[in-house]
Amino acid sequence: MNHNTRHTLAAAVLAAAGFFAAGFAQAATPSLAGIWLVEGDFSTLKTSDGKLPPLKPEAQRKYAAALAARKAGKPAFDTLTRCLPHGLPRLMFAPYPIEVIQDAKQVTFLHEAHHMPRLVYVGDKLPANDDLDGNYMGFSAGRWDGDTLVIDSGGFNDLTTLDKAGLPHSDQMTLNERMRLIDGGARLEDLITINDAASYNKPWSVRVTFKRMPADYWLKEFVCTDKNPDAS
Amino acid sequence: MKRTIIAAACVSACLAASLALAQQANGLYRPAPKLPEPKYREQYSSMTDQRDLSGVWFIRDYNRRFRTPINTLPPLTPFGKVEFDKRVKAETDGSPYADASTHCWPHGIPRVMNSPYPIQIFQTPGKITIVHEVAHNIRQIHMDVPMPAKVPTSFLGYSVGHWDGNTLVIETKGTDTRTWIDEEGIIHSDQLYTIERLRKVENGENLENEVTMIDPVYFTRPWVKKINYAWRPDMRISEYICEENNRNAPENGVTVAK
Numbered sequence: 154m155n156h157n158t159r160h161t162l163a164a165a166v167l168a169a170a171g172f173f174a175a176g177f178a179q180a181a182t183p184s185l186a187g188i189w190l191v192e193g194d195f196s197t198l199k200t201s202d203g204k205l206p207p208l209k210p211e212a213q214r215k216y217a218a219a220l221a222a223r224k225a226g227k228p229a230f231d232t233l234t235r236c237l238p239h240g241l242p243r244l245m246f247a248p249y250p251i252e253v254i255q256d257a258k259q260v261t262f263l264h265e266a267h268h269m270p271r272l273v274y275v276g277d278k279l280p281a282n283d284d285l286d287g288n289y290m291g292f293s294a295g296r297w298d299g300d301t302l303v304i305d306s307g308g309f310n311d312l313t314t315l316d317k318a319g320l321p322h323s324d325q326m327t328l329n330e331r332m333r334l335i336d337g338g339a340r341l342e343d344l345i346t347i348n349d350a351a352s353y354n355k356p357w358s359v360r361v362t363f364k365r366m367p368a369d370y371w372l373k374e375f376v377c378t379d380k381n382p383d384a385s
Numbered sequence: 386m387k388r389t390i391i392a393a394a395c396v397s398a399c400l401a402a403s404l405a406l407a408q409q410a411n412g413l414y415r416p417a418p419k420l421p422e423p424k425y426r427e428q429y430s431s432m433t434d435q436r437d438l439s440g441v442w443f444i445r446d447y448n449r450r451f452r453t454p455i456n457t458l459p460p461l462t463p464f465g466k467v468e469f470d471k472r473v474k475a476e477t478d479g480s481p482y483a484d485a486s487t488h489c490w491p492h493g494i495p496r497v498m499n500s501p502y503p504i505q506i507f508q509t510p511g512k513i514t515i516v517h518e519v520a521h522n523i524r525q526i527h528m529d530v531p532m533p534a535k536v537p538t539s540f541l542g543y544s545v546g547h548w549d550g551n552t553l554v555i556e557t558k559g560t561d562t563r564t565w566i567d568e569e570g571i572i573h574s575d576q577l578y579t580i581e582r583l584r585k586v587e588n589g590e591n592l593e594n595e596v597t598m599i600d601p602v603y604f605t606r607p608w609v610k611k612i613n614y615a616w617r618p619d620m621r622i623s624e625y626i627c628e629e630n631n632r633n634a635p636e637n638g639v640t641v642a643k
Contacts, residue, residue, distance in 0.1 A: 186509070235628065236489070236628040237626065237628050237629055238626060252514075254507050254509055254514065256439075261507065261516070263514065263516070263523055267521065268491075268521055268522065268523045269521055270516045270521060270523065270622065272505075272621065272622060274621075286624075288624045288626075289624060289626060290624055369511075371512075371525055371527075372523065372525065374491070374539045374540060374541065376490055376491060376540060377628070378488055378489040378490060378627075378628060379488070379490055379540075
């Protein structure tokens with residue numbers, strides 16, 4: 154074995170080690186833990202290609218009424234005016250930090266907005282809507298697809314809107330989210346697909362990104378019924 | 386001979402009866418629940434790690450009234466007794482004072498630790514977080530840092546924690562005076578300083594919280610209340626929206642049942 158061969162062998166061993174390391178890195182579940190803040194303004198949702206969501210006629214009427222009420226300064230439809238929850242997906246767009254805590258069984262989103270927790274149960278299967286209670290935050294079941302946390306949620310009531318503008322949804326809505334780290338973990342991406350055949354002609358998607366905040370950020374107390382900050 | 390046996394029987398029976406009575410007066414101390422199956426429990430490293438408090442816990446001895454371990458009223462100052470009596474009378478008369486929970490505000494410390502709803506504890510670097518089902522309260526504890534000289538006032542106060550052996554010690558100051566200590570009428574001033582000592586007992590099935598309350602305005606000396614929580618890996622935190630079902634919203638500071 155001459156000098157060069159040894160080098161080649163060493164390189165091969167290193168390459169193999171690197172390959173395995175990469176393989177393991179890929180197989181390991183990434184950690185979404187940290188403090189995140191939404192990027193951009195999602196107060197008037199559009200589809201990911203910038204269009205008005207495919208509203209059915211009845212939903213279109215509700216949306217028009219909501220827009221008019223907002224314009225008139227009386228957005229009574231908006232749950233936030235009564236300190237009621239944003240619901241989903243709207244809470245994901247709220248311009249307040251979110252702390253994510255993760256373990257093998259549960260990914261927990263602690264929203265500064267309204268101090269609302271969202272608990273995603275990893276390994277659970279989303280039950281049918283009829284088997285769920287029907288509340289503001291619904292039920293979220295998660296699973297890992299490679300580096301992506303896939304969240305299926307359902308069991309919502311129909312009291313909230315998808316955005317501040319007032320896009321409606323029914324209690325038959327389910328959401329599918331694909332959440333993963335981007336930019337080397339500096340940002341978090343959430344591709345949200347809204348499935349609601351009662352309100353929309355077809356499923357449609359919106360892409361949200363979050364920037365990582367300093368790890369030493371602590372959620373501030375948020376008491377809507379005390380100070381009623383204008384949460385969006 | 387026979388009399389002696391009867392007397393001995395009475396001693397133990399009477400003791401049991403009086404103990405039972407004391408426990409009832411303190412709120413029912415429920416036996417630890419039967420959990421689904423043994424292998425379910427083995428998945429939890431928290432069972433063996435005395436410093437791992439993570440998971441869902443549910444109060445075992447809920448009582449809306451705070452009493453000392455010997456079931457007496459706390460050592461109230463004359464002023465504290467007047468304020469307490471006012472609140473008890475108002476409630477008896479059917480127009481209770483509005484407390485923080487009536488307004489859907491966070492319930493304060495230590496009150497939020499005494500709710501008949503589950504809590505979930507999270508331990509992350511430098512931080513312990515408690516998610517309370519009741520009124521979606523999120524409590525955060527700063528670990529291994531000193532209590533700042535001045536703390537901002539907030540409903541859940543400012544909490545620092547450290548481990549003393551296998552006991553988690555949480556100190557809290559700055560709890561908003563609009564919160565009460567219990568649901569009956571024990572209130573506090575801005576000088577309230579609470580020290581909680583939490584430790585796992587009964588092989589990790591029970592979390593014990595010994596709460597010491599210090600407030601020279603309302604109490605003549607520090608006093609202690611014990612709260613126990615059962616380990617409930619079979620339970621999950623549900624949605625609780627006070628703001629939705631707030632039927633007894635206060636009017637001019639007084640709750641009116643509707």
